[in-house]
Structures are given as structure tokens and as C-alpha cells.
Amino acid sequence: MSNPAPDQLELVRAFVNTYDHEDGTEQLTDTATLTAWLGDHGLGAPVATARDLERARELREALRAVLQHHGGLELDPAAPRAVDHAAERAKLSVAFDDHGDARIEPKASGVDGALGRLLVVIADAQRDGTWSRLKACAAEDCQYAFYDRSRNRSAVWCDMKVCGNRQKVRSFRSRHTHA
Secondary structure (H helix, E strand, O other), X not given: OOOOOOOOHHHHHHHHOOEEOOOOEEOOOOHHHHHHXXXXXXXXXXXXXXXXXXXXXXXXXXXHHHHHHHOOOOOOOHHHXXXXXXXXXXXXXXXEOOOOOEEEEEXXXXXXXXXXXXXXXXXXXXXXXXXXXXXXXXXXXXXOEXXXXXXXXXXXOOOHHHHXXXXXXXXXXXXXXXX
16 A cells, blocks of 8 residues: 655654554654654754644644545544644744745754744645645545556546555445335
């Protein structure tokens, strides 16, 4: 079930997939695992607090809701607000390099700054057109983040052979049970 996203967007996909809805596995079990995950993914290794862990999980699920919206589901209005709050805590700002090129960067340190770097990746992906291709599987028991490589951007399941097939079997059974 791996459909990696291009470049740095893979980091966002990996972050959203730190919770597996299918089997209930949580990778960010405590502050130490959050610190380790951030370090392992090149986001520094700030020592996380319990509040940082709560905020990271909140951001992850808000991003998952946005990815579900990319797949056609209605957007939970709380999701953009949660992402906005993470951006505020990260103190995202525009900076210019020596060539006059603009970039967004987090001014906050610690976990807020690390999570802000994820949001910068999203802003970059929005600009280059790849952000809307990052989706969450439409299967309610899966919700795995995947990158839609279909030509017409119509993929809704992370894996047609698994989640897509299960949904088609459910639909078939439902139609024939009620017929």
C-alpha cells in the first residue's frame, strides 16, 4: 500500500500515516516517539512535551481531513482552523534570499517549528500543483494517505486491489441484499 508522493511532499504523507486506521497502530505513542519521528525525518529533534504530542496528533488528523476532501469528501470546517493554528504557532513568515526570491519559513523553534516545516512543504506543493493529488483513502476503515498518480486525478482508494475491491464487494452485496 505504498504510493509515495514526490519530493518533500512524501514527508507530509508519512506524517499523516503515523496513525493507521486499519489496525489502530499509533506511531506517535509518546513524546519520545514524536521527537524520534521528527529527527528521523529531517525536521530536527526538538524535545517534545505532552502538549506538543497532542498538537502534532491534532495537526495530523486535520491534514487527514483535508486529504479526504481532496478525494471528494466534505471538508470538516475544524480542519483548516487546526492547520491555521499550527501555522500561527510555527510563526510562518515570508523571507527573501540574496537573489530576491521569496520563501516561507517557520520562525518558531521546537516542535512548533518542526511542524511548521511540514506546512511549508504543503505551501510549496500547493504552488507546484501536487498538493491536491495527496489524498486519504476513501475506505472508512483505511484512510491511508496516498499520492494520486492517475492522469485525471480521480483515484479515491490507496489500493484498488484491496480497498477498492472491498468497497465494490460491499456495494454489490448491498444492492443484491436489498433487491
